[in-house]
Structure formats: C-alpha cells, structure tokens
Amino acid sequence: MLDHVTIGVGDIERSKAFYDQALAAIGIVRLYAEGEAFAGYGVGRKAFFWIGLKDAAITGTHVAFVVPDRPAVDRFHQAALAAGGCDNGGPGLRPHYHPDYYGAFVLDPDGHNIEAVCHEAP
Template identity: 70%
Template sequence: MLDHVTIGITDIERSKAFYDQALQALGISRLYAEGIGFAGYGIRPKAFFWIGTRSTPQTGAHIAFTASDRTTVDRFYEDAIKAGGRDNGPPGIRLHYHANYYGAFVLDPDGHNIEAVCHSPQD
C-alpha cells in the first residue's frame, strides 16, 4: 500500500496552478504547502501526492510504502540494502514530519528514493 508519492518540478507556482485545476474533478485538492517549494495534495485529511521544486528536472521518484509497525520498517531497510539498494536514510524517527514518523529510505538501482514508513507510536 502506498503512503505518498513526491515528484520533482521546476516552477512551483505554475505546477500548483496546474494541479489545483487538474485534480479538482477527482476530489483531490491542495492540502499543504511546505515553505515556498513544496505542496501536498490529497483527500482531507491526508496528502498522498506531493510536488517539490528542483533546480533541474528530476528523473528519480520518491515512493513511500506504509508499514504496519517499526519492525517492518527495519526489515524493509535491511532487505533492500541486501538486495543492492543504497542507504538514503536509515530507520528512525523523523521529527520534522511528526513525533511518530518512523521511516527508512533506500535508493533503488536506478536512484529512485524508496521509503517504508510507520506512523504509529512505538509499542
């Protein structure tokens, strides 16, 4: 199950204008803006599609998969590294998102940022 997807864009205002309109018929709207460079879209209260400013066109993607618990995040990370992935952030709390955001990040062979995340508190 996917948690969220982030794609790189080069002009945040142009992209917000496009997605504000293009996604409206689907019931998806802009729910969040992080600074001047990011915006999150979804169905209230959850943003699951994010756009973020990049200085150059981005070919890699960020895909986050929901994990049921923190042990599963740890296993994802270990298995992905064993399979040839490259570390892009070991398992841990990411307080800049929220107090219970426990995630791990691995770059796949093509450089895409693959994440497993658990939003639940530690048991």
C-alpha cells in the same frame, strides 16, 4: 486517492530482483508481468506498484510504502540494502514530519527514493 503508480527502470531484470527482495520484507510481492517490459507488485490480487522498462530511466521518484510497525521499516531497509539498494536514510524517527514518523529510505538501482514508513507510536 491513488490506485497505482509506475516508475521507469533501465534494466527490468535487475529491478525485479531488487523489488522482489526489498518489498517481500514488507509483505508486497510481484503479482503480474506484462511481457518483458513491466512487472506489478501488490497484495492479494491488486498490483499497486509497477516498474516499467524505459529507454532512459527517470530518477528521483519518491515512493513511500506504509507499514504496520517499526520493525517492518527495519526489515525493509535491511532487505533493500541486501538486494543492492543504497542507503538514503536509515531507520529512525523523523520528528520534523511528525512525532511518530518512523521511516527508512533506500535508493533503488535506478536512483528512485523508496521508503517504508510507520506513523504509529511504538
């Protein structure tokens, strides 16, 4: 079981702007900041997704956020693209994972693969 995850970013302000917009679409907001180097996102008072400034961002990380329904996947994808993300797989079924796997993938400004996924039937 995971408590939280932190990914490295090359430009903290650019990444905060991206995640503020993309994650707000699925009810996840920036809750905390540790100086100019880290920001924590979550729900309520619990931050479970953190971004941290690194000298050289490590790309290729894949983080998937579970959402309650398919429209939330669609909202995430639209908001993430509007925030400057690059499409890495639009909203849709991925039956090769399982019959009700509905997800969308976006590359953040550092190349991390960020996903919203719903496992429920419509």
